[in-house]
Amino acid sequence: MPKKAGQSVLDGVDEVEVTYGQILYEPEGPIRKVYFPIDCLVSLLTAVDSRRSLEVGMVGNEGMVGMPMALGIPVSAVCALVQGSGRALTMSAARFRTEFRVNLALQHALFRYNHLLMAQISQTAACNRFHEAGPRLARWLLMTADRMGSDEFRLTHEFLAHMLGIRRVGVTRAAGVLEKKKLIAYSRGHIQILKRKGLEAAACSCYRIVKDLQDHTHDR
Numbered sequence: 764m765p766k767k768a769g770q771s772v773l774d775g776v777d778e779v780e781v782t783y784g785q786i787l788y789e790p791e792g793p794i795r796k797v798y799f800p801i802d803c804l805v806s807l808l809t810a811v812d813s814r815r816s817l818e819v820g821m822v823g824n825e826g827m828v829g830m831p832m833a834l835g836i837p838v839s840a841v842c843a844l845v846q847g848s849g850r851a852l853t854m855s856a857a858r859f860r861t862e863f864r865v866n867l868a869l870q871h872a873l874f875r876y877n878h879l880l881m882a883q884i885s886q887t888a889a890c891n892r893f894h895e896a897g898p899r900l901a902r903w904l905l906m907t908a909d910r911m912g913s914d915e916f917r918l919t920h921e922f923l924a925h926m927l928g929i930r931r932v933g934v935t936r937a938a939g940v941l942e943k944k945k946l947i948a949y950s951r952g953h954i955q956i957l958k959r960k961g962l963e964a965a966a967c968s969c970y971r972i973v974k975d976l977q978d979h980t981h982d983r
């Protein structure tokens with residue numbers, strides 16, 4: 764939750780545990796609660812047809828899941844899937860609506876976050892079209908590590924293929940290259956970043972563009 768906005772809203776806020784694979788919203792589904800990740804990570808997925816979907820955004824402790832609520836829309840356009848288990852603060856949609864109307868600090872923080880999320884989604888759209896699997900994988904691992912606050916997390920190649928919209932064999936190949944360079948270690952569904960600087964060098968430029976924007980977009 765945005766720091767400045769958190770003080771006055773504690774009344775209607777609960778802490779919950781969300782788990783890997785849990786779906787918080789279905790595409791076109793109602794938003795009954797909003798979530799402020801503490802140490803969990805949530806993927807935003809857009810359905811491409813009835814069977815396929817692609818990750819278009821990632822939300823960690825820098826943001827909120829359920830941003831349409833801040834725009835007055837109680838419906839999610841995307842699927843919100845828990846990618847990393849952990850804790851989140853949650854608030855009912857009704858409580859959020861009331862609080863958002865009167866809490867200027869919360870409004871300000873979420874307008875700023877909306878800008879950053881839009882930038883992340885736009886960059887990801889271009890990234891998915893133009894960048895190769897290897898640099899995209901490196902970017903994805905860095906984004907995950909930043910939001911989880913950890914260089915070690917649970918992952919399967921199948922899940923990664925789903926997130927990156929590439930075939931499983933493509934993920935295996937790209938991960939193999941990063942492993943060979945000793946930038947990451949992968950075993951039994953656990954991934955560990957060994958050399959962060961090296962992984963940043965292997966990532967496409969999209970990682971730095973979005974991170975710099977996030978680090979340097981201050982309240983105005």
Ligand SMILES: [Zn+2]
Pocket residue numbers: 889890891894899902967968969970
């Ligand atoms: Zn890229």
